[in-house]
Amino acid sequence: MTSRLDVLNSWVQEVAQLTKPDAIHWCEGSEAERRELEALMVERGELLPLNPQTHPDCFLHRSHPSDVARVEHLTFVCTRHADDAGPNNHWMEPAQAHAKMDALFAGCMRGRTMYVVPYCMGPIDSPYSRCGVEITDSPYVVANMRIMTRMGSPALARIEREGRFVRGLHSIGELDPERRFIMHFPEELLIQSYGSGYGGNALLGKKCHALRIASWQAREEGWLAEHMLIVGIQNPEGQTHYVAAAFPSACGKTNLAMLIPPETHPGWKVWTVGDDICWLHPGPDGRLYAINPESGFFGVAPGTSRKTNRNAIDTLGHDAIFTNVAVTADNRPWWEGLSDEHPAKDWQGRDFDPANGPAAHPNSRFTVSMRQCPSFTPEADNPRGVPISAIIFGGRRESLVPLVFEARDWKHGVLVGASMASETTAAATGAVGVVRRDSMAMKPFCGYNFADYFGHWLSFGERLTRLPRIFHVNWFRKDADGKFLWPGFGDNLRVLQWIIARCKHEVGAVETPIGHLPRHEDLDLRGLEHLGEAVGKLLAVDTKGWRREADEIGEYLAGFGDRVPSELREEHSRLRARLC
Ligand code: SAT
Ligand code: MN
Numbered sequence: 001m002t003s004r005l006d007v008l009n010s011w012v013q014e015v016a017q018l019t020k021p022d023a024i025h026w027c028e029g030s031e032a033e034r035r036e037l038e039a040l041m042v043e044r045g046e047l048l049p050l051n052p053q054t055h056p057d058c059f060l061h062r063s064h065p066s067d068v069a070r071v072e073h074l075t076f077v078c079t080r081h082a083d084d085a086g087p088n089n090h091w092m093e094p095a096q097a098h099a100k101m102d103a104l105f106a107g108c109m110r111g112r113t114m115y116v117v118p119y120c121m122g123p124i125d126s127p128y129s130r131c132g133v134e135i136t137d138s139p140y141v142v143a144n145m146r147i148m149t150r151m152g153s154p155a156l157a158r159i160e161r162e163g164r165f166v167r168g169l170h171s172i173g174e175l176d177p178e179r180r181f182i183m184h185f186p187e188e189l190l191i192q193s194y195g196s197g198y199g200g201n202a203l204l205g206k207k208c209h210a211l212r213i214a215s216w217q218a219r220e221e222g223w224l225a226e227h228m229l230i231v232g233i234q235n236p237e238g239q240t241h242y243v244a245a246a247f248p249s250a251c252g253k254t255n256l257a258m259l260i261p262p263e264t265h266p267g268w269k270v271w272t273v274g275d276d277i278c279w280l281h282p283g284p285d286g287r288l289y290a291i292n293p294e295s296g297f298f299g300v301a302p303g304t305s306r307k308t309n310r311n312a313i314d315t316l317g318h319d320a321i322f323t324n325v326a327v328t329a330d331n332r333p334w335w336e337g338l339s340d341e342h343p344a345k346d347w348q349g350r351d352f353d354p355a356n357g358p359a360a361h362p363n364s365r366f367t368v369s370m371r372q373c374p375s376f377t378p379e380a381d382n383p384r385g386v387p388i389s390a391i392i393f394g395g396r397r398e399s400l401v402p403l404v405f406e407a408r409d410w411k412h413g414v415l416v417g418a419s420m421a422s423e424t425t426a427a428a429t430g431a432v433g434v435v436r437r438d439s440m441a442m443k444p445f446c447g448y449n450f451a452d453y454f455g456h457w458l459s460f461g462e463r464l465t466r467l468p469r470i471f472h473v474n475w476f477r478k479d480a481d482g483k484f485l486w487p488g489f490g491d492n493l494r495v496l497q498w499i500i501a502r503c504k505h506e507v508g509a510v511e512t513p514i515g516h517l518p519r520h521e522d523l524d525l526r527g528l529e530h531l532g533e534a535v536g537k538l539l540a541v542d543t544k545g546w547r548r549e550a551d552e553i554g555e556y557l558a559g560f561g562d563r564v565p566s567e568l569r570e571e572h573s574r575l576r577a578r579l580c
Pocket of ligand 1: 070198199200201206207249250298427428
């Protein structure tokens with residue numbers, strides 16, 4: 001009898017014939033295997049042990065200086081029809097992409113070991129989880145995948161049971177930006193990535209599988225794969241409500257996911273289910289249920305401190321991999337915003353000199369198991385997922401967009417998500433601080449045409465009988481002097497508190513053309529009296545400015561042509577009319 005693993009075995013053989021590795025290693029995910037790989041990388045200088053007293057089992061990885069972020073211009077969705085990838089993706093014809101990639105992969109693993117990494121995205125026993133296998137020649141990728149996914153033997157057993165998995169082939173190649181491509185073939189459930197070792201380009205379970213390929217599968221199968229954190233908010237009465245929130249990369253998802261309530265809020269508690277990716281399924285009771293397909297955090301280091309995110313700092317005390325951070329003289333990891341200390345070496349290993357720029361790369365990262373987080377909840381392992389009461393969209397907008405508003409209904413909420421915009425960050429190469437539309441924070445990650453994606457979102461209005469409410473938040477408003485108007489971090493709980501109260505029909509709201517805003521008195525601002533007039537600014541709707549914004553949104557939607565659902569266009573016309 002042929003085993004279901006034969007499909008996998010023959011693919012591995014095929015890849016080996018193409019890439020010509022010296023050896024093949026099937027990863028089982030054990031502790032012994034981890035130690036062996038770490039020792040190998042330390043010997044090769046790819047991992048540097050950090051201070052064993054303060055950071056046991058922690059390592060620093062310094063990437064190639066030209067390989068520090070996602071590369072959207074080199075990331076392609078290769079579908080038979082260009083229209084299926086849509087204007088939101090770079091597209092390449094599949095045969096052309098295959099020829100290009102085969103030429104790059106030919107013989108590229110000579111002198112290297114090829115690792116076969118079976119992994120499961122989501123709890124191993126959840127019907128919502130999906131498996132994949134990444135073949136890579138980078139032990140750093142293996143070490144990260146071990147933290148970020150359920151990797152090894154249990155995943156292989158599930159693959160043997162199901163026979164279906166996403167194939168991912170990765171090689172660091174020569175780390176040459178001129179020979180770097182991240183290709184997705186959603187119709188073949190295949191990913192091919194060459195020439196980069198950086199997170200989103202190389203840990204193929206993450207953005208490539210759990211968002212680009214999964215979003216495609218989700219549309220076919222009736223669910224959603226989203227760029228969202230998931231948190232449980234427990235009130236002093238002990239009730240927990242779960243919310244999912246979409247923000248672009250490096251806009252504070254990890255901080256919100258690990259929020260510590262302010263001192264004015266004893267009895268409140270935030271539970272972390274996930275900080276980056278969320279798979280949403282209609283449940284048997286007509287509600288939307290979320291699982292976090294990942295099992296670790298790949299968070300931005302700069303700005304993380306005891307003050308801004310104590311849970312993250314406590315998570316990072318042991319068994320973590322730091323990428324492109326600086327180090328202190330006693331070999332502790334360091335980054336801007338962590339402390340007032342002086343780093344000894346910068347992210348490239350040079351003696352620190354402010355003339356060379358920041359000591360840690362602005363997109364330097366930590367990789368760590370979510371289980372180490374003090375606010376981790378075992379609900380993250382619940383195979384049924386957690387029920388979602390509210391969906392929150394948000395971006396980095398220094399002007400115009402209020403602190404929080406609620407969409408009028410599901411359709412309006414989909415428009416709010418589709419219209420999202422944010423100032424760009426260092427998570428992707430390119431200019432930083434430019435406002436760009438980033439629908440549902442999925443611009444870099446939706447594996448198909450955004451117009452079809454908006455239609456898929458709208459369809460949940462019928463698929464669910466108990467719809468989550470949809471909100472939009474903006475923690476990043478600034479005053480004329482460039483200072484933030486809202487304190488953010490733990491104080492964001494006050495906004496979550498209002499959101500939950502709305503879900504429970506406990507508070508009213510002010511109806512405005514853009515949606516429902518909090519009445520001043522309904523926001524719990526105890527302890528923030530010093531904000532004074534800032535609150536008024538944070539809750540104001542500048543109708544003239546919004547008219548301009550609505551026109552821009554209209555132009556943006558028109559860019560997707562006739563495929564944009566008429567329901568969404570009508571919703572936009574209604575918004576425009578309300579602003580007149
Ligand atoms: O793309 S990564 O997953 O490496 C990080 C991010 O941009 O969210
Ligand atoms: Mn992300």
